[in-house]
Structures are given as C-alpha cells and as structure tokens.
Amino acid sequence: MPVSTDLDDLVGAVRDALDGGPAVVPLPLLSAQAPPSGTALVVRTSGSTGTPREVLLGAAALRASAAATHTRLGGPGRWVLTLPPTHVAGLQVIVRSLLAGTPLDVAPPGPFSPDGLAAALRAPLAGADPVYVSLVPTQLHRVVDAADGGAPAALQALTRCGGVLLGGAATPPRLRERALDAGVPVVRTYGMSETAGGCVYDGVPLGGVRLRIAATGVVEIAGPVLATGYLADDAATAAAFHDGPDGRWFRTSDLGTHDDGVLTVLGRADDVIVTGGVNVAPAAVEAVLSEALGAEVCVVGVPDPEWGQRVVAVVAGDAGAPERGDGTQGAADELARIRDVVAARLGRAAAPRQVHRVAALPLRGPGKVDRAAVVDLVRDRTR
Template sequence: MSSLRVLESDASLPQVRAAIADTFAGGQPVAPLPADPVTAPRVLAMLQPDEPVVEPDAAVIVSTSGSTGAPKGVVLSRAAIRASAEATHRRLGGPGRWLLALPTHYVAGFMVVARATVAETPVEEVGRDLAGLARAVAATDLPTYLSLVPTQLARALDQPELVTALQSVGAVLLGGAPARPTLLRRSRELGITVLTTYGMSETCGGCVYDGEPLSGVEVGVDEPDSDGVGRILLGGPVAFSGYRLQPNLTASTLLTEPRRANVPGPPPCSGPLTPDSRRLPTAGQFAGATPERRWVRTNDRGRLIGARLEVLGRFDDVIVSGGLKIDLAAVERTARDWPALGSGEIVMLGLPDREWGTRLVAFAETPSAGSVGADVTADLTALQDFLSGRVARHERPRELIMMPRLPRTSSGKVDRQRLLADAIAEQQR
C-alpha cells in the first residue's frame, strides 16, 4: 500500500512532469486537482488522501470530468500508462514533441505529459486557446503531436494563423466529445492531420483511433441486438486498476475473467489475437487476473463494422416522449450539421413534461458575429425543417434554447448535468 500525493491545482507543467517521473521511479502515486474552485473540493473529498492506495503499481488517480454525474477517482497503473503511451507512439509512427493544450488533471492532458515522459521527449504548453502553437511548432524539427477537444479545433479553424500552425502538426488527436463530420471534413480539406480518438479515463484516454484499436487493445460488443448494436467493452493492458475507494463500482466495471459472449466473430485487435480473443468477460470477477486480461465495461453503445468500431452514444442517451423512444445521441449527431450552428455546439436533453412525460429540448450555441453560421436563421422552425426527413417526426425537438455558450466542465465537455438542472429549475419558477 502507498500513500497518495495530491498535486495542487496550480502545479506547473515542469512540476507535473517531475511528479510523473518520480512515480515511475517508484515514488508515491499522484492525484492532480482541478483548478475550478467548485470542483476541486469535491474531487479532494472523493480522493480521501489520508487513506492508503491499495492498488498495486498505482501511478496516478485521475478524476472523471463529472459531465454526467459525480466525479470518480480512476486508478491507473504504471504498466497501463506505459502501454498506452507506447501504443500511441507506434500508431503515430514514433515519439515526438508533445504540445499541451488541455488541463493535466484530466486524463487527456495528463497523458500528453505522460507520453512525453515515457518517451523522454519534450513537452510544451501552448494554452487552451492555442496562443503558443505557432511558436512551438516552429521551434522543433521533431514530429509534433497535439490533443484537442472538438470545440478547440472548431474555433482554431476560424483563425488563419492557427490553421497554418495546425497544418504543421504531425497529428491532432481529437477526443473528449463526438466530432461533427463537417468539422473533420473541413479540417482534412485544409491539410490538417486529425485522428478521432475514443476511450475514457478508465483506458488511459483514447485507445481506439479512427475506429481502430491501438496495438494490444481489444474491442468487443456485448449482447448485440439484431443490428449488431450492444455495449462496448475495451480490453488490454491499458485498462485501469479500479475506482478510488469504490470496490462495488470497480467490480461492476472492471472485468477480467473471460466468458463466451454473443459476439459475431472475434473482437478486432490491431495487435496479434490471443487464443482467448473470442471470449469476453463476466462482471464482478477480477481478482488475480493479469492486466492484459482486464476489460472495461463501458456505458456506451456501439457496433463493429468489419474491424472498425462505430460508437453510437450512451445507454442513458435514450428518452421516452409520448410513449416513443428517442435516441438523443443519434438526433444530436444529425443536428450537428445544421448550418446555423457554425462552429458551435448543440445538445439534446429530455425535460419533464406534463403532456409528453418527457419532451425533447435542443440547447445550441449562438454563432459569434462574422463566424460560419452567423448569417443563417437559427430558430426552432429552422431546426425542425433541417431535421425533417433526416430523423423521425417524433425525434424533432419541441423547444430550442439558444445560448452564447453552453456550460462546460473544466475538461471542455458540455456540462449536461448543470444544463439539465438549470433548465428544470427555470421551468419550475
């Protein structure tokens, strides 16, 4: 057992890198705190730093963003972090200079620093607004890598100097939220190398790039329906060790004793398939297994198309309105191509309704003056007209709320919990 070292929210990049190097050398596991004054006390209370860390080989405890619930402490081992970093570099063609544009208290930003530390290559902070990107790209002959969330990339595309800098980046890893097809298409047409990433804190961040798992990572779809859609399972050495002081939650999420599952063929793997690769895990049995046999039971729906994973949304993204089911994620994906959005975000949520039980409400960001979409009519009728023929009639939102900016967590994700709570409170006034 080890004691826990808390990294304060004002820790500098050199301090974070030194802490990672120290824990890899056998030092204390670390837990970075978020800078947000509201979130930080909640994360600290969840961590209970006076309690020992019981997971062997623990390197870091990262907190989940809390965008869909209370934050959890995800324990990542040295072996998992190293496996993730090395697999990422293999996919990208080798180590390079990493550029930091995300907070290090969440897994995406932390792994930027960890990859550089594992590979013993430079890492430089460029700011969440990418203000330091052009200088950083010009200052090195090494390949440069950058992790962003879609909102950052969308805003950067409206700034010619950032587009020029992004064209020189070896790879932009895009994750944290689904990316609109129009954003990906526009980026690639501009000559920017963008890789979409899928993963979570429990898998050391992204472990599936452009639908294909990294080397050593296995993907399965458990209990698929007639369309092949089921619960996504992610396996391999990148899997986490457990949730901080939550053994029951760990037992239901971290699965390591395989079983036969109703899966059409073996899960795809970019590395060699093992003799047991056709077998998927059963819940609650994880004691004594090796890290390579660990699987993470996600809350995401998806299907395998050949050797590629298509992520379709979360299991809690389905509401019932007027007796009919609505897949919020599917409607969101379609609505993201609405021209009035420009580079803004749109979110679909279900609000309590006396007549319908739950009614579908769209929350969208108002495009700034002069940006793409600013000259397009943005009202409920226009949105419904756009969705007509693209989604079923009952899947069109009954209300549209435009906002200058949707609330976000410090990791950059739309804070759906806060958005829903504020909307319900406003409705009850």
C-alpha cells in the first residue's frame, strides 16, 4: 500500500493483506525493489545492529502468530494500541484485533502518558470482551511511577485487563514485580520482526514455535511465525535463515539458555563486553542494577587502555544526581557500593567502573535502547 499516516487506511490495508491483497508498507521502502508475491507486510527493523533491514512477512505467519497469542492468553479479545503502527509490535496489535473481530481502541495521539492509557482503556473495560494491551517497559515504568505519585488510574485499569504484553526490551525485575504485586497480568514477550513479533511468552514458546541453542550460545527459532527473509538482501537472508532436516530456522543475534522448556535471554551476542580478558553480558549487569536501583539501566563497554573495554552503567531517571566518579567522597562511596552489589552476583569483572545519570535513555524504535547513542554519551562525558 502507499505510505499513509491515517490509521484507518492502515487497518484497512492490513485487513486486505491478510486476505491476499497487496503488501502493506507502513514506512517508505529503503530499496527500489518491490516486495515479492506472497508478502503481506514489510516491516523495517530498528537498525540496532547497523543498517535497518526490511523484513518480509506473509499472511500465514501473521495469522499463526495472532492465533497462538490468543490461545496462550485464553482467547480472542479487544486490543488497545499504544505502540507505533509502523513497527511489528504495533502492527501485530492491529492484526490480532482484526482476527478477533473486535474494535481496535487507540491511545490518544502524541507522547504516551498514563492518563492517556487510562482513557483508552475505559471503554473496552466497560464491555464483556477480555481486554489486552501491549506495552514496552518504559511505558509501564511511567504507569507505575504515576501510581506511586498519586495518580493510579492507569495502573488500576491495567489490573482489569486480561493480559498486558511487555516486550521490545528487557524488563527490569523490580518493575515486573511491582506490576505483579499491584495485580497487573504482565506477560513478558520475546521475539523480533523476523518472528512476526513476540513468539516466546514468559520464557515458553507459543504453540508451533520451537527453540534451540546453537553451539555458539545463540538462540535459534523455528515455526510458522517466521518471515520469508529480507527485501533485496539475499546475503542477509541466507545468513539468518537456514533450512535443515528438522525445518527452517532463524538465527537470532541473542545469547540464551533453554532449560526445562524455559528460555532465558542473556543479551545480544554483539553486545558482550570483553574487559581484562573476561566476557561480561550487559543484560546480566543491567538486571542486577535495575533491581538494586529501581531504575532503567543501560550497560555498555567503552574503550579503555588498561582493560580493553571499561564497563559503564548509565542510569535513567535522575539527571540531577552527581556522577558516580566525580571525585567526591559520597560519589566514591556509592560507586563502591554499586560495584560490590554487581561483584557479589556476577564477579568483580562485571562491576561498572563508572555510573552516569541521565533523564532518560536514548531509544531506537519502540522501547529499544540505542546503545550506540549511549556509548557516544559516555564518551562525550569522559573526554
């Protein structure tokens, strides 16, 4: 379909594409090549590993993903759109709504706000259908913070939903616990554009989805939700998708473990920090610090003449706090405490050597932290 900013046009085009109509292209194509026959949706990746790619999804994959989601959640329901309809998570909300045959409710235009979410949930929660919503951790953070600040309407509304999907980025353990304690039916999702969105819920694959861990520790996924490949990039398609005697598999960029049927994602393979000859997984450090500090954290490696890479943590939500490395005794004491917390859980090599505070972490796509921008921020502050 031609690029359109009108949501009604987009919803209509997605409906047609699911029934065999022209491919939906919600963002201008990066390639001059037209999508091949059988494509229902062309989704642009966030480009977190470099140049964005355009993922080709067929109607069967979109339908399989939506059906498996509804089965896992307990049945079709009414969906509320809070995410950009240009990325796979937002587009899948549209697909699920269409296949459920229920009205699509949309959060107010403009930046996300807890009040806007509460308003969007009001009408669907008054009906008889189960109500579902898909959020990224940053949005849930704002809802929880608003409740703690005396504005609980959005959090209370979420507790009445049939399911609150949370994906797009790692969920800090403390945030998840806070939401669950309040009664929010949080479901952590894992997936990407190449798998038609989330395909693993709370560590367990959706129906028809299979997982395995390659010898390199990288997560691989198979099942009816897979994309057909990348538009105008045969080399990337061949590198990521491969056929074998047990079916077609997609090789992710994530490290993980798959024990007793539950997937644990350890972070991106290309994000691993090598410091003093020791491999450090940023996601593991982020989880420990998020729990200890009650804030969103991004951990990156920056060049260091002694260690090769220096582990640095950037904490969101307190831009006015002193830098943990500004030379004051209080800052030194807090940095030491933070290092001790991480070292006790993950070893001394994983302990950050610097901590920076920012008002908010830079994002790329819905809820995804822009790690390259975080590294640039740290470099600018330490020049």
